[in-house]
Amino acid sequence: MAGSEVKAVSRRRFLGEVTRTACGVALLGLGVGLYARSAASLPAEAIRPPGALDEEKFLGACIRCGLCVRDCPFDTLRLAELGEQVANGSPYFIAREIPCEMCPDIPCVKACPTGALDHELTNIDDARMGLAVVVDQENCIAFQGLRCEVCFNICPVRGKAITLELRHNLRSGKHALFIPEVHADACTGCGKCEKACILEEAAIKVLPLHLARGKLGKHYRLGWEEKRQAGGSLVAPDREHQYNLPEGMRYDYEGRGLIIDEAAPASPYADDPLETLKRGQEGL
Amino acid sequence: MRAGQYAGHDAVVSKGWWAAHKWLLLRRVSQLGILGLFLLGPWFGVWIVEGSLASSLTLEWLPLTDPYLLLQMLLSGGRPMQVAWIGAAIVVVFYLLVGGRAYCAWVCPVNIITDAAAWLNRRLGFKSTANFSRSTRYWILALTLLLALLTGSLAWELVNPVSSVYRALVFGIGSAWLLLVALFLFDAFVSRRGWCGHLCPVGAFYSLLGKASVVRISAVARARCNDCMDCFEVCPEPQVIRPALKGEASGAGPLILSPNCTNCGRCIDVCSKDVFRIDTRFNNSTNNQFLHKTEVAP
Numbered sequence: 001m002a003g004s005e006v007k008a009v010s011r012r013r014f015l016g017e018v019t020r021t022a023c024g025v026a027l028l029g030l031g032v033g034l035y036a037r038s039a040a041s042l043p044a045e046a047i048r049p050p051g052a053l054d055e056e057k058f059l060g061a062c063i064r065c066g067l068c069v070r071d072c073p074f075d076t077l078r079l080a081e082l083g084e085q086v087a088n089g090s091p092y093f094i095a096r097e098i099p100c101e102m103c104p105d106i107p108c109v110k111a112c113p114t115g116a117l118d119h120e121l122t123n124i125d126d127a128r129m130g131l132a133v134v135v136d137q138e139n140c141i142a143f144q145g146l147r148c149e150v151c152f153n154i155c156p157v158r159g160k161a162i163t164l165e166l167r168h169n170l171r172s173g174k175h176a177l178f179i180p181e182v183h184a185d186a187c188t189g190c191g192k193c194e195k196a197c198i199l200e201e202a203a204i205k206v207l208p209l210h211l212a213r214g215k216l217g218k219h220y221r222l223g224w225e226e227k228r229q230a231g232g233s234l235v236a237p238d239r240e241h242q243y244n245l246p247e248g249m250r251y252d253y254e255g256r257g258l259i260i261d262e263a264a265p266a267s268p269y270a271d272d273p274l275e276t277l278k279r280g281q282e283g284l
Numbered sequence: 285m286r287a288g289q290y291a292g293h294d295a296v297v298s299k300g301w302w303a304a305h306k307w308l309l310l311r312r313v314s315q316l317g318i319l320g321l322f323l324l325g326p327w328f329g330v331w332i333v334e335g336s337l338a339s340s341l342t343l344e345w346l347p348l349t350d351p352y353l354l355l356q357m358l359l360s361g362g363r364p365m366q367v368a369w370i371g372a373a374i375v376v377v378f379y380l381l382v383g384g385r386a387y388c389a390w391v392c393p394v395n396i397i398t399d400a401a402a403w404l405n406r407r408l409g410f411k412s413t414a415n416f417s418r419s420t421r422y423w424i425l426a427l428t429l430l431l432a433l434l435t436g437s438l439a440w441e442l443v444n445p446v447s448s449v450y451r452a453l454v455f456g457i458g459s460a461w462l463l464l465v466a467l468f469l470f471d472a473f474v475s476r477r478g479w480c481g482h483l484c485p486v487g488a489f490y491s492l493l494g495k496a497s498v499v500r501i502s503a504v505a506r507a508r509c510n511d512c513m514d515c516f517e518v519c520p521e522p523q524v525i526r527p528a529l530k531g532e533a534s535g536a537g538p539l540i541l542s543p544n545c546t547n548c549g550r551c552i553d554v555c556s557k558d559v560f561r562i563d564t565r566f567n568n569s570t571n572n573q574f575l576h577k578t579e580v581a582p
Contacts, residue, residue: 017417025423033431036439059437060360063353063368064447065339066455070325079451081458088442089338089451113339113349113368114357 039087044207046085046092047191049077050100050127051109051117055208061116064089068108068117074101077108095191095206100129102156102190125157130189131212132162132182132204140203142178145169151180151193151204160186162193180204184213291406291517292554299556307549314390322454337391337450339371347371352489353447356440359432376493382547384494388480388487389520389548393453394446397464398480399520401471406517414475418523418544421488428485445479446486477520481544491543501545501552502563503528503538509559515551525551529559537568 042048042055049068052058068091069077076098080086091108093100102124109117121127132151137143155162162180169175180193182204191206206212227233243251250259295304302309322340324330334341339349349371354364364372379387388395428440441447445463452460471478480487503509506529515529516522524542531537552560 021417021420021423025420025427028424029427029431032427032439032443033435035442036431036435036437039442040435040437056436057361060432061357061362061364063338063350063357063438064441064451065335065349066451067335067339067341069455070334079455081452081460082443082448082463083459087437088448111334111341112365113341113347113371114354114362114364116362119365 036087039085042087042092042208043085044211045094045096045205046080047095047100047129047189047206047208049091049093049108049117050102050106050124050129050188051112051119051121052129053116053118058116059087059090061114062090063114063116065113066091067111067113071107071111073103073107074098076100093191095130095194096202097195099191099195099206100127100188101192102127102188125186125188127188127190128209130191130206130208131184132187132189132191132193132206133212134180134182134203135205135207136203139199139201140180141198142180145171145175145177147178148198149178149180150196150198152178154192154196156190156192157186157188161188291514294512294514294556295554297556304553307553311390311548312396315393315396318391319393319450319453326454326456336447336454338447339368346374348375350447351376351493352486353438353441355489356429356432356438359429360436360438379490379493380497382494382499383497383543383545384490384492385487385544385546386494386497386499387490388484389546392446392486393450394464394467394484395480397468398471398477401468402477402520404472405476408472410473410476414478416475416478416482418482418521420482421484424483425485425488425492440485444486446484481520495543496565497543498564498566499547500563500565501528501540501547501549501560502567503540503559504561504563504567505557505559506530506532506538508557510557512556514554514556515560518550518554520546520548520550539563539565539568541565541568 040055040059048055048058049072053061064079066079066089069079076093077091078093080088080090080092082088086092104124106121106124106127109119109121112119134140141148149164152158152162152164160183162182165179165181167177167179169177189206189209193204194202194206197204241251241253245251245258248261250261251257252259292304321333321342322336324332325334332343334344337350338353339347341347347367347370349364349368351372354368354372357364428444431439445467449460449463449467452458452463467479471480475482503525509529515525519525521542521544524540524545527536527542528538528540547562549560549562552558552562
């Protein structure tokens with residue numbers, strides 16, 4: 001086809017071809033755009049590496065090179081493949097399979113060439129990959145009164161991210177429940193607790209922060225916090241309440257409750273509570 | 285090409301099989317060698333190169349970053365680190381010199397698939413295949429950049445077969461082999477050279493990058509051309525040859541100046557008359573060496 005013939009391509013044909021191509025490409029764009037929106041919703045069990053920007057920014061900053069995956073010494077990270085629910089080529093890990101070992105030098109972050117993993121993160125304890133949540137109190141055996149504490153013991157920030165809260169065991173009446181409680185100010189979301197959970201399906205799971213955390217309304221104030229910050233109560237102290245009580249009785253509103261000044265009437269209970277208990281046993 | 289003969293037959297007869305496949309073999313060595321370097325680490329623990337074609341680190345000091353991905357990242361609002369800028373700058377300078385689409389011919393692994401598909405298509409003698417405009421790739425390129433801007437994410441990377449396949453090869457192939465099969469079938473039976481020559485936005489980006497590249501193919505001995513058409517038959521972008529090979533009458537120089545030439549050198553291989561050679565753009569010696577002829581789509 002010589003040059004002169006090229007010029008002979010009619011305007012009609014040219015416009016037709018341009019329109020055809022533009023429409024085809026626009027349709028393609030629509031498809032990819034919609035796919036991109038659906039791919040932006042990360043499944044809850046997929047955890048981003050430490051230092052990862054907010055998911056929305058992360059997807060714009062991660063060029064899917066895999067350098068973080070390569071530099072992870074524990075093969076924790078993997079790259080999403082085509083067809084997975086995680087955006088194609090982006091790094092993530094599943095805590096229940098291989099959790100983050102929280103290397104002090106954070107090689108994955110160092111390897112990231114684009115800053116999708118924030119290089120400001122230099123202390124791994126500051127990482128917030130997610131938040132561990134005791135999602136199933138009905139199956140966590142600590143709530144049954146059994147000793148487990150595996151999640152507490154394996155936690156890399158032991159004693160800070162997960163503490164054991166002792167509670168009275170109402171079932172046995174004489175034992176304690178050792179309830180694991182996660183504290184968001186220390187939990188890095190590494191997932192070691194989820195990995196270590198002895199249940200068939202973990203009762204403690206690392207969830208992305210936006211799922212794991214509640215949010216108090218902006219107008220909400222905690223009175224005692226405000227009082228502490230201000231160095232004193234912000235509201236005028238209540239007038240002392242006037243109680244109309246029978247003779248010889250007072251009411252102490254600061255905690256002691258109803259006070260009877262007269263000698264107490266004979267109680268059905270012995271002075272020594274053990275005696276009371278023993279009496280109960282005998283009655284059985 | 286005469287009936288019953290494959291393209292390059294004459295060259296094999298006159299130059300011998302090895303000389304008639306020199307550039308093709310060099311290219312395969314380059315493509316597989318680069319892929320091999322990436323695989324040495326994960327397969328054998330020899331970490332010469334880490335990462336993938338998107339961004340890599342060689343010997344722990346040489347960063348290389350795909351400028352096309354960096355551009356998408358910038359449009360989506362990301363702020364790359366210095367090392368990414370340096371890596372991209374090295375890549376840009378390299379392809380400014382050797383020709384942007386040398387990436388397609390010498391590095392991209394998809395090329396092996398589409399070359400195989402084109403070979404099969406030729407052997408089967410499929411003449412008419414689905415017809416896209418060769419400029420579709422620029423539309424798709426623009427689309428990918430627009431998507432990055434609109435979605436704030438690297439949306440094209442969700443579906444981009446080139447990076448998906450490479451990543452899959454380096455990081456363990458999963459469902460990506462389906463993409464390879466799809467690309468092969470598309471190029472073999474739907475549209476010859478359909479992907480690399482008409483649609484791929486990566487190739488389109490690199491073609492723009494190499495618009496003014498120094499290394500060029502030259503039809504330096506075009507007077508010897510015997511019109512056997514073998515070069516047109518094997519060339520992945522045959523429209524780029526004609527202005528250089530047949531442009532003498534209109535005063536065009538012998539250099540192939542189209543940015544879509546992949547510098548694959550296959551035309552050099554199959555020409556029994558040694559018409560072509562690798563040259564530089566400063567060597568466009570005719571009377572009208574500054575006359576650039578626009579590319580003609582066949």
